[in-house]
Amino acid sequence: xxxxxxxxxxxxxxxxxxxxxxxxxxxxxxxxxxxxxxxxxxxxxxxxxxxxxxxxxxxxxxxxxxxxxxxxxxxxxxxxxxxxxxxxxxxxxxxxxxxxxxxxxxxxxxxxxxxxxxxxxxxxxxxxxxxxxxxxxxxxxxxxxxxxxxxxxxxxxxxxxxxxxxxxxxxxxxxxxxxxxxxxxxxxxxxxxxxxxxxxxxxxxxxxxxxxxxxxxxxxxxxxxxxxxxxxxxxxxxxxxxxxxxxxxxxxxxxxxxxxxxxxxxxxxxxxxxxxxxxxxxxxxxxxxxxxxxxxxxxxxxxxxxxxxxxxxxxxxxxxxxxxxxxxxxxxxxxxxxxxxxxxxxxxxxxxxxxxxxxxxxxxxxxxxxxxxxxxxxxxxxxxxxxxxxxxxxxxxxxxxxx
Amino acid sequence: xxxxxxxxxxxxxxxxxxxxxxxxxxxxxxxxxxxxxxxxxxxxxxxxxxxxxxxxxxxxxxxxxxxxxxxxxxxxxxxxxxxxxxxxxxxxxxxxxxxxxxxxxxxxxxxxxxxxxxxxxxxxxxxxxxxxxxxxxxxxxxxxxxxxxxxxxxxxxxxxxxxxxxxxxxxxxxxxxxxxxxxxxxxxxxxxxxxxxxxxxxxxxxxxxxxxxxxxxxxxxxxxxxxxxxxxxxxxxxxxxxxxxxxxxxxxxxxxxxxxxxxxxxxxxxxxxxxxxxxxxxxxxxxxxxxxxxxxxxxxxxxxxxxxxxxxxxxxxxxxxxxxxxxxxxxxxxxxxxxxxxxxxxxxxxxxxxxxxxxxxxxxxxxxxxxxxxxxxxxxxxxxxxxxxxxxxxxxxxxxxxxxxxxxxxxxxx
Numbered sequence: 001x002x003x004x005x006x007x008x009x010x011x012x013x014x015x016x017x018x019x020x021x022x023x024x025x026x027x028x029x030x031x032x033x034x035x036x037x038x039x040x041x042x043x044x045x046x047x048x049x050x051x052x053x054x055x056x057x058x059x060x061x062x063x064x065x066x067x068x069x070x071x072x073x074x075x076x077x078x079x080x081x082x083x084x085x086x087x088x089x090x091x092x093x094x095x096x097x098x099x100x101x102x103x104x105x106x107x108x109x110x111x112x113x114x115x116x117x118x119x120x121x122x123x124x125x126x127x128x129x130x131x132x133x134x135x136x137x138x139x140x141x142x143x144x145x146x147x148x149x150x151x152x153x154x155x156x157x158x159x160x161x162x163x164x165x166x167x168x169x170x171x172x173x174x175x176x177x178x179x180x181x182x183x184x185x186x187x188x189x190x191x192x193x194x195x196x197x198x199x200x201x202x203x204x205x206x207x208x209x210x211x212x213x214x215x216x217x218x219x220x221x222x223x224x225x226x227x228x229x230x231x232x233x234x235x236x237x238x239x240x241x242x243x244x245x246x247x248x249x250x251x252x253x254x255x256x257x258x259x260x261x262x263x264x265x266x267x268x269x270x271x272x273x274x275x276x277x278x279x280x281x282x283x284x285x286x287x288x289x290x291x292x293x294x295x296x297x298x299x300x301x302x303x304x305x306x307x308x309x310x311x312x313x314x315x316x317x318x319x320x321x322x323x324x325x326x327x328x329x330x331x332x333x334x335x336x337x338x339x340x341x342x343x344x345x346x347x348x349x350x351x352x353x354x355x356x357x358x359x360x361x362x363x364x365x366x367x368x369x370x371x372x373x374x375x376x377x378x379x380x381x382x383x384x385x386x387x388x389x390x391x392x393x394x395x396x397x398x399x400x401x402x403x
Numbered sequence: 404x405x406x407x408x409x410x411x412x413x414x415x416x417x418x419x420x421x422x423x424x425x426x427x428x429x430x431x432x433x434x435x436x437x438x439x440x441x442x443x444x445x446x447x448x449x450x451x452x453x454x455x456x457x458x459x460x461x462x463x464x465x466x467x468x469x470x471x472x473x474x475x476x477x478x479x480x481x482x483x484x485x486x487x488x489x490x491x492x493x494x495x496x497x498x499x500x501x502x503x504x505x506x507x508x509x510x511x512x513x514x515x516x517x518x519x520x521x522x523x524x525x526x527x528x529x530x531x532x533x534x535x536x537x538x539x540x541x542x543x544x545x546x547x548x549x550x551x552x553x554x555x556x557x558x559x560x561x562x563x564x565x566x567x568x569x570x571x572x573x574x575x576x577x578x579x580x581x582x583x584x585x586x587x588x589x590x591x592x593x594x595x596x597x598x599x600x601x602x603x604x605x606x607x608x609x610x611x612x613x614x615x616x617x618x619x620x621x622x623x624x625x626x627x628x629x630x631x632x633x634x635x636x637x638x639x640x641x642x643x644x645x646x647x648x649x650x651x652x653x654x655x656x657x658x659x660x661x662x663x664x665x666x667x668x669x670x671x672x673x674x675x676x677x678x679x680x681x682x683x684x685x686x687x688x689x690x691x692x693x694x695x696x697x698x699x700x701x702x703x704x705x706x707x708x709x710x711x712x713x714x715x716x717x718x719x720x721x722x723x724x725x726x727x728x729x730x731x732x733x734x735x736x737x738x739x740x741x742x743x744x745x746x747x748x749x750x751x752x753x754x755x756x757x758x759x760x761x762x763x764x765x766x767x768x769x770x771x772x773x774x775x776x777x778x779x780x781x782x783x784x785x786x787x788x789x790x791x792x793x794x795x796x797x798x799x800x801x802x803x804x805x806x807x808x809x810x811x812x813x814x815x816x817x
Contacts, residue, residue, distance in 0.1 A: 002626075014599055035627070040635040042648040043627065044670060056634035057627070107780065126778075131752035135737035138626070139645065139655070143666040143739030144728075146747060148644060150581035151568070157656055157664065158741060159578040160644035162567035163626040172591035177777040179598035180441060184416035184782050186605050193780040200758055204773045206744055207582035211473035212461040213744045214771040220743045229556060229579050233460035233474065239556065241565070241576035250576050252560035260552075309561075318552035320561030322577055325632035325639075328563045328622040334548040340619045353633040358619030359596040360543065362528065363611035364603050 002030060002164070003122050003198065004094035005061035006171035011090075011178065012064035013357060013366045019066045019088070019382055021081065022375060024403070030057035031375070037349065052375045053348040059372040063344065063354055067373025068382045069403050076402045078103050083387055086113040089185075090178060094122040097132045107193040116191040118181045122174050126197030136198065138164020145202025150209055150220065153228040169205060170198035208233070235286035238264070241322060242297045244305035250322035251305045253296065253312065258282060263315035268299055306331075329353065346371035379403050413783035415442020420601075423448065423501045424482070424509040425489065427455050430586035430617060431511035431539045432478040434593040438507065439481030440775070440784045446800055447479065448487045448498060453793040454479075463767060470792040480762070480772070484791035485800035489520050497801060502527065506610075507535045507597060513542075515550040528612050535600040535610040539593045543616030553617065558585030562621020567628055567639055567647035571654075577641060588624045589617035653708070656741075657716060663724035664741040667731065669715055671704050676736055680715075683734040689718045762787050 005020070005028075012018040022028055027050070034041045035056035052058075068084075071077040081103070085091055091110060093100050100106070100121075110117045121127050124136025134140075139161065142148045148160035174196050181192045203210070212218045220226070229240045229252075236256045244251050255261050261282070265274040273279070273295055278288040285292055300308060305321035312319035321327070328335055335341070340356045349371070357366055383389045383397075397403060420443040424435040432447075432454070439445040447454070456478065457469040464471070488494040502508055510517075510524065517524065524536045524544065538544055541553030556579050559565040564584070569577040596613040604610055623629070628639050631649060639647035645655040645668065655668045671677060681698070684690035691714055698704045704711060719727055724740045731738035740746075747753060748771060761769040775784045 010595060035630045035634050037634045037636075040631075040637040040649040042650055042652055043646070044652060044672065046672070056630045060630045060633065125752060126756060129752040129755040131732070134732045134752075135735065136739070137737055139666050139668070140737050140739035143664075143741045146742045146744045147580065147582060148666065149741045149743045152578060152644075153570075153575070156570075157658075158644050159569050159580075160656075160666075160741075161580055162569070162639075162641045162645070162647035163564065163628065164646070165564070165580070165584065165624070165626070168624050168626055169587070169591055172595060173776050176437075176591070176594040176598050177779070179595065179602060180416050180777075181779060183598060183601055183605065184414075184779075186602070187416070188414070190781050192782060195778045195780075196776065197756070200753075200756075200774065201776045203747060203753075203758070204776050205582055205584065205587050206773070207587075208459075208461060208474040208477045209582065210744050210747075210773065211463075211477055211770070214748070215463050215473060215767070216461065218461070220745060226581050229576065234458065236554075241556070241560065241579075243576070248566075248573050250560070250566075252556045252565065254554040254556050256554070313548075313551045316552065318554045318557045320553070320557035322560045322566050323563050324566050325563055325625055325628040326636075328561075329629075329632055332561075332622075334542055334546045335619060335622055337546040338543055338616065338619065340622060349634075353629075355623040355629055357595075358543075358592050358616050358623055359599075360545070360614040360616075361596070361600065361611055362525070362613075363607070363609065364599050 002057070002061050002167045003171045003174065004092055005030065006168060007120075007122060007174035007178065008065070008092055009061055009063065010172075010175040010357070013368070014364065015367065016090070017066065018064070019068060019084065019378070020062060020373065021084070022067060022069050023072060024069045024375065025071065027052050027375075028058060030061055031055045033057050051348070056349065056352065059346055059349055059352055060354065062372035064367070064369055065373060066378040066382055067376065068379050069376035071402055072103055074400070074402055076397060076400065080383070080397070080402060081105070082113055084382070085110060085117070087387060089114065089116070090118045090120070090182070092120040092122065092174075092178070096135065097123055097127050111191070114191075116185055116189055118178065118185060118191050118194065120174060120178050120181070120194040120196070122170065122196050122198070124198050126200060127195045138167040141166040141170070141198040141202055145199045146206050146210075147202050150206065150226050152226050154225060155223045158226070166198050166202050170196060170201050173201050230289060235282055237282065237285040237289050238292050238296050240293050240296065242293075242300040244300055244308065244321075245302050246305075249305050251300055251308050252320045252322060254318040256318075260317050261285065263317045264312065267312050267315045267317065271299075342368060344368060344371045347374065376403060413781065415785050416782050418442035420444070420506040421504055422446070422507045422509060423498070423505045425498070426509055426511045426539075428511050428586060429456055429474065429478045429583055430589040430593070431509050432456060433587065433590040434537065434539055434597070435509045436478055436480055436482065437590070437594055438509075438597065440787070442785050443507070445482040446501060446796070447482045447484050447791070448489070448501070449484055449793060450488050450490075451486055457793060463764070476770075476790045479790035480787045481785055482791055483796035483800060484794055485797045486794040487801070495520070501800070502531055502534060505531075505534060507537055509537045509539070511539050513540050513550050514544055524612055528610055531610070533604065533608065533610050535597060535604065536612045537593055537597045537600070537615070538613065539589050539615045540617065542618045544614045548618070555579070555583045555585040558589075558617045558621050562618050563625040563628060564621055567625060567641050569641045570643045571651070573641070585617055585621055588620040589615055592620045653712060657719040657727075659719050659724040659727055660721055661723045665719060665724050665727045665731070666739045666741060667736070669712065671708065671711065672701060674699075674701075677704070679734045679736055683730065683736070684714070684718050687718070687722070689714070689721070760787050762789050764789050
């Protein structure tokens, strides 16, 4: 639901004129989800008749874009979409496979409209193979690709993911695929069809455990895998998430060698237990993590997570407060100093915050020129000014319900 | 569609570009590898003892050594390895000589390390105006935490994804999702950053400094947690293997007869998936009272949610996860089997797409690796070539005038 919008957001941020085509009669899911100012609801608790211009998730994904509405079920609507495609150089979609084909919008057709078109198809399973039409969203992709299975405490059900990580990651990789295709077209004049399967992207993100399976034949179904917050490799210890003062407050600490261990014990004030033989070497600490983690938790339990993070970092220990979105937005001096988040006004929502790009360029500039378009807000500008449609035709199509 | 799955005679879009990599973590190594897979010639400079990632297991077989780390193999395909000790004048001279000819310099060094080596990334872009310096670090090159140490766990914790992941029981700490996703997040933004810089260079002829922060990458990779903070100003609460939400939702993991799991979000409110679920259960003779007309009333079934949940739990318990996955999908429901990595190699869909790829490793034989992340119809990815042994290409890279030997590119694209 967010993959396509999130992938093109990046292009809009950096100067592309992105026109989002929507269907008035089948509202985009992020327009419907009840993420509103002043109302805390789970995303399952949708309005029956949502205000399409009020949804925060839509605003988050669609800044810096133009928005038009086209009724793709009408022949005139499809004709209009083709005119828009002919005047564009990149087309992206993330419908279930087959939908664009039903509208006749194959790569071959698009090439007839614009010979060097780049046509990016973003789907869960890719556009070929027996499961191409399987339904998916983030959690399904994470399950099928193996990312959920490799996450959790040993011997317990997987804890997997608490977010659609693969919606975002598939979007990011789709962005770089689009940029690569544009780079190639600039060099050669040649367009491309792009097929990204989120499941295949997910498998590329499984990490070295995949090779442990393919090379060493290791099983990941035993009672020793996955390993929760502990690592299998390297022999880091302590390596965990420990309780801090407050409700559901935690700190992550990762110690990889003797030097960092000495930093940790110094930060603790060198208590006697740290010199016990069971903690005398990295290997010993790694082998005795149950005892070590109990000691660690007893030490961290009454401390402020941020204060502790800074104290440990001062001793050269990798430590991070487990931060919420509230923390990263409002209380993180590192993020604030780099200006990651920013604000823009929205005609219905009002002032809203946006996720910036976690990249600082010395030359390339991100231009934030508008919040997300209202439903059909740019119909007139896009159809009349960009496509050159005259007043009469515009009025006729409008009256016929093509927009 | 005819998009290429890797290999084949199609051109590689970054062919002809030279990348020099000084990376001490997998985020930078992965980023440079992706450039290599798009056809760039990547030279990895390593200290005499090798990249730190060469010492991270698991290892191939029982032999732990710099050339058998599977962590190193995973993130360092399609590269050449040359030993150059940047702590020495000779090593630094080698780096500068390579940078003079390079298009992209991938660095993971944090500012204190750069300063200790006498390297200034901004100055490099002035000295070598066409050079794109792609810096991928824990916190970026500026800011009060700039030299703080990080790791995958620490990045996911401080950046925000971690608090959304774990179990319903909040006496259990948040649990790190597996597979180095903090670093992978940094890599995916690095990929975007370097492509934007290459496009800019196509227009202006000039390189630039691209400063990617893993911490910030994680902070914008939390999905709904940010909009839930931007708009209603609530922090989402983690739940077992399903979306963190402002308030609790029903479990979505179902155990099957073979002790594997499927993910299925049981949503009662939407009439279409509800009807599909009941029809599917009926087809197996297990719909029980759910077939009764009163259950088609939303308020009625919502009032009996626990009854519904129990019946669905029983329904999954009598079939295998694979069966539930395929039949559920055939019924039009978004259901996913929780594959283990070892299940993927025999997945019929991935096989039909020819996804996995075999790479020859001397003395070991063919090793199965994941195939490409993306497929393009008019150009392709270079076939995967095994990660280099430590210093395997030192003589070629350092020898002679410093020009890349003619054989180097051919070797990478064989």
